[in-house]
Amino acid sequence: MNDTPTLASAPHQATPAGPAQVSRRHYSPATLRSIIAARGERIRFRWELEQKLKDDPHLIDDIGLARRQLETEIAKSFWQVSNPL
Template sequence: MPVEPAEVSRRHYSLATLRSIIATWGERIRFRWELEQKLKEDPHLIDDIGLTRQQFEAEIAKSFWQVSNPL
């Protein structure tokens, strides 16, 4: 059975959306990992960026699919 053009574009859009979501998740993983590394290297940086230790720990504890609070 032939695929209609509307179905093809819908599949393409869905694949693009999926790629975008996966890229965003990767960025969140890297961002939270880097925050954690900065804390280990220099704990005083938390104060410099205006976060409390509790806010910082809550951010790095989030799973990759959870949205970050603006820092």
């Protein structure tokens, strides 16, 4: 008899996914434009927050936000989604 384990009787072994097996997302041009636009808005929003924090720190206090909240938001990368302030 053959002592070589068959696929059904072999223990589960993880095999590395090759380039052909990796799942890739496919986006429509409209979706890509939307993603790029959203990231651009985040960059502008965080830049404006930083400018307001530098120029008018009392303005930030007037709207009831903590300086630490703004610093955390400003420090995020453009791909990170904002938490509601």
